[in-house]
Amino acid sequence: MIVLGLIGRSDRTWSHDAAACLVVDGVMVGALEQERISGRRHAMGESADDAALALLTAHGLTPADVDAVGYAWGAPAEEDIRRLGSPLPGDVAVSPDHIAGVLPSLGDRLRSREVMFFDHHLCHAAQTYYMNPHATADVLVLDGSGGDCSTSLFHVRDGDFRLLERHAAKHSLGILYEAAAYYANMGWNAAGKLMGLASYAAPSGRRLMTFDSATGAFGFEPGSPMPARLTSEDGDEIAKAWLGMFEEQVFPYSGRSGNVFDYAGFAADVQLTLEELGLSLAERLHRLSGADQLLLSGGVALNAHMNRRIAEAGWYRGVAGTVAPHDGGTAVGAAMLTAATLGEPVRPWSTEAGLPVMLGPAPGPLPAGLVADLGAAAVRTEPDKVRSEAVDVLARGGVVAWFDGPAEFGPRALGARSLLADPSRRETLDRINRIKGRAPWRPAALSMTAEGFTGLGLAEPLPGLSEYMLCAHPVAERGRRAAAAGVHVDGTTRAQLVPSGTSFGLLLDEFGATTGAAPALINTSLNTRGEPMVLYADQAVALMKECPEVDLLVTPEYLVRR
Ligand SMILES: [Fe+2]
Numbered sequence: 001m002i003v004l005g006l007i008g009r010s011d012r013t014w015s016h017d018a019a020a021c022l023v024v025d026g027v028m029v030g031a032l033e034q035e036r037i038s039g040r041r042h043a044m045g046e047s048a049d050d051a052a053l054a055l056l057t058a059h060g061l062t063p064a065d066v067d068a069v070g071y072a073w074g075a076p077a078e079e080d081i082r083r084l085g086s087p088l089p090g091d092v093a094v095s096p097d098h099i100a101g102v103l104p105s106l107g108d109r110l111r112s113r114e115v116m117f118f119d120h121h122l123c124h125a126a127q128t129y130y131m132n133p134h135a136t137a138d139v140l141v142l143d144g145s146g147g148d149c150s151t152s153l154f155h156v157r158d159g160d161f162r163l164l165e166r167h168a169a170k171h172s173l174g175i176l177y178e179a180a181a182y183y184a185n186m187g188w189n190a191a192g193k194l195m196g197l198a199s200y201a202a203p204s205g206r207r208l209m210t211f212d213s214a215t216g217a218f219g220f221e222p223g224s225p226m227p228a229r230l231t232s233e234d235g236d237e238i239a240k241a242w243l244g245m246f247e248e249q250v251f252p253y254s255g256r257s258g259n260v261f262d263y264a265g266f267a268a269d270v271q272l273t274l275e276e277l278g279l280s281l282a283e284r285l286h287r288l289s290g291a292d293q294l295l296l297s298g299g300v301a302l303n304a305h306m307n308r309r310i311a312e313a314g315w316y317r318g319v320a321g322t323v324a325p326h327d328g329g330t331a332v333g334a335a336m337l338t339a340a341t342l343g344e345p346v347r348p349w350s351t352e353a354g355l356p357v358m359l360g361p362a363p364g365p366l367p368a369g370l371v372a373d374l375g376a377a378a379v380r381t382e383p384d385k386v387r388s389e390a391v392d393v394l395a396r397g398g399v400v401a402w403f404d405g406p407a408e409f410g411p412r413a414l415g416a417r418s419l420l421a422d423p424s425r426r427e428t429l430d431r432i433n434r435i436k437g438r439a440p441w442r443p444a445a446l447s448m449t450a451e452g453f454t455g456l457g458l459a460e461p462l463p464g465l466s467e468y469m470l471c472a473h474p475v476a477e478r479g480r481r482a483a484a485a486g487v488h489v490d491g492t493t494r495a496q497l498v499p500s501g502t503s504f505g506l507l508l509d510e511f512g513a514t515t516g517a518a519p520a521l522i523n524t525s526l527n528t529r530g531e532p533m534v535l536y537a538d539q540a541v542a543l544m545k546e547c548p549e550v551d552l553l554v555t556p557e558y559l560v561r562r
Contacts (some may be wrong), residue, residue: 002065003027003343004056005050005335007072007327008034010047016082018043019328020052021335021359022059026344028130028335030055031359031409033328034486036535042189042456047332048309049105058361063109064275068116068155070338071102072330074147075117083342089121089154089163101516116338119144121298123333124325125154128297128393130336131349131356132464137293138316139286141277142300144174146234151264151281151298155193159340159347164288170230170238171218173300176209177320181269182264183255195303196443198271199490201264213283219452220441228537260439266397278306279313294319294495301325302411304494306559311471313342320464323357324410349433355467355499358416360407366537366558374541376449379559387510390554394422395515401526403540405556407533412469413525414496415447415504417540421522422515429524429525435547437529440487445469446486447496448520449508455518457482466497477526479518486522491502496523 001024018034021364034043037050038132056062069184075081075093086092090223096114105111118126124146125139126365138285146152150172153165171173173189181187181194209226220226225248229241247253252262282294294316296307301321322329340346349356371378381389390400402418413419419435421428431446446452453461457476465471480487485492496506512519525533526540528547535541535554544553544560553560 001067001339002061003070003335003339003342003344005070005072005331005333005338006048006054006102007331007334008043008046008048008051009101010045010104013045015046016042016044017327018046018048018051019331020048020109021331022052022055023335023339024059026320026339026346027348028332028356028359029059030361031324031332032361033409033532034406036360036407040374040531041530041532047102049103052103052106054060054074054361061244063106064111066110067115068112068342069099069103069110070116070118070334072118072123072334073120075271086341087160088118088122088337089161090122093117096485103380114218117339118334118337119154120330121166122161123151123330123337124297125152125156125335126337127329128295128320128325129156129348130324130346131332132295132320133348133351134293134295135348136291137295138289138291139295139297140282140285140298140515142173142179142281143298145169145172148233148441150174151274153281153285153288154293159219164285165216167218169235171187171209172235172238173274174298175235175238175272176242177270177300180246180267182239183243183250185255185257185260185265191299191444192302194267195271195305196441196488197260197264198267198522199488199492200441201268202214203268203272203433204265207276208268209277211277211280211284214285222486223383226236230272260441274300275306276305278303279309280312282313283315291318291450296321297325297329302470304470307378308462308471308473309371311465319462321470322410323408323412323414323468325413325470329410333336336487344557357408357414357468358406359409360416360535362406363536364405364557366541370538370541374560376460377561379561381558381559383556386554386556386559387507389516389551389559390507391511392428392553394511394521397422397425397428398488399435399549401506401540401544401550401553402491402507403526403534403553403555413523413533414469415502415523417526418528419524420486423520423522424482424517426485429485432522432524435549436524442521443488443494444524445494445496446483447498447504447508447523448518448519449498449500449505451512452508452518452520455512456492457518461495461497466495467499468507469494469496482518484522486520
């Protein structure tokens with residue numbers, strides 16, 4: 001059975017992070033975000049047509065082969081929608097009337113025009129459950145808003161999802177954090193920037209919102225105007241309520257200061273608030289269920305410092321996330337839930353299949369016309385030669401655009417579409433920040449093999465988190481000196497544990513062997529300011545032409561030299 005899972009609608013302006021997932025006979029074979037094709041970051045108001053078609057084509061399928069479509073948001077409350085009797089928590093509904101919204105260009109070509117709608121947080125939960133190898137687990141969904149809710153606590157056993165507790169949108173961790181980033185002049189979708197800024201100051205100890213793990217109740221600091229302000233479950237209204245409160249009570253009493261560091265103390269307070277909320281919610285879930293494994297999902301699960309504290313709290317033997325905890329990842333949940341509902345034999349991810357990361361379509365070779373245009377700059381080469389050339393450039397302080405095989409799913413570059421540099425040279429971070437149009441104070445992540453963790457004196461990698469850059473790792477003094485450009489001002493790095501034997505792992509090994517340094521590189525996503533990560537090789541060539549500070553583009557078949 002061929003199943004598509006989707007998030008993103010062209011008939012809803014607030015729709016964002018459109019993505020598609022392809023499941024064949026109960027097994028996830030591909031996932032892709034729409035922004036990679038449309039070129040519009042977060043694909044606001046877009047459906048995932050192009051992503052779905054790219055996945056189908058990559059697997060030798062056409063829209064006519066698709067048996068079923070699942071959507072990762074509850075159905076509109078209309079009378080003509082058929083409600084299914086289902087053991088799943090949350091309404092499951094089927095309608096042919098919304099196919100034009102979720103797949104406007106492909107809908108008419110599908111075998112069935114029916115769309116199956118699932119609860120959004122259930123899709124977040126199913127995404128992390130089916131991308132991890134545990135049959136039994138607790139799932140904590142920490143989101144902006146999933147309709148009228150923001151946080152959901154699940155227990156899952158053998159694909160049987162039970163919703164244990166759910167919290168209202170007005171107590172959203174995600175909306176609080178996003179509003180705080182906006183207040184600090186970082187714009188919307190800037191949570192990662194605020195986390196970086198928080199490391200520049202110590203928190204005052206102020207908690208903007210609290211959660212009691214014994215009673216399951218949210219609260220606010222004494223005298224807070226927030227309980228009175230939170231009169232709506234609408235996400236925009238909740239964000240406005242926080243912004244109004246910041247204007248009244250947070251120094252500087254305006255979101256208009258031009259100095260970003262004026263907001264560092266505020267960012268540190270918001271970060272502390274978030275970490276303690278995440279910790280208390282994980283403790284609450286453990287009280288309610290007590291499974292061995294905790295799986296994280298929702299956009300808030302990208303907060304690497306919060307994740308580390310949850311993992312270290314010790315309530316769970318293991319804490320894991322995935323490559324795509326954000327809304328795009330819910331396409332995976334919708335696809336797997338649709339397949340399961342239709343009787344397909346879906347299972348948690350098999351560890352034998354490697355990590356579910358590089359889920360994009362295979363990119364194909366550089367077009368012949370493009371190679372001809374590049375002339376002497378494009379050099380045909382072999383995989384082993386590719387690595388040694390890349391290491392040579394990196395060791396001389398150069399920046400390498402590394403383009404390798406199917407793209408990563410999700411917001412992180414994990415070794416398929418990366419800009420790489422030597423972390424021992426502080427100036428390489430400045431170069432990368434210039435290429436990316438990022439402020440000089442922004443940190444960069446480090447990718448390394450297990451040997452790199454030891455060599456730089458990092459705390460042990462945390463399986464299930466460190467592979468996806470979901471955990472902040474303290475770095476020993478020797479590592480802070482040796483990899484200064486990849487360690488943040490607070491002495492941590494958002495390290496990626498790169499599996500040995502992979503193409504990226506072999507590059508790191510060769511970098512370490514050649515330079516005598518730890519096998520670790522600065523790794524940021526292969527894009528420029530405001531653009532999504534590149535998907536195809538011709539886009540990578542265009543980026544190189546646009547950015548003179550990129551010294552070498554590496555593709556599996558061709559090197560493109562400056
Ligand atoms: Fe979500």
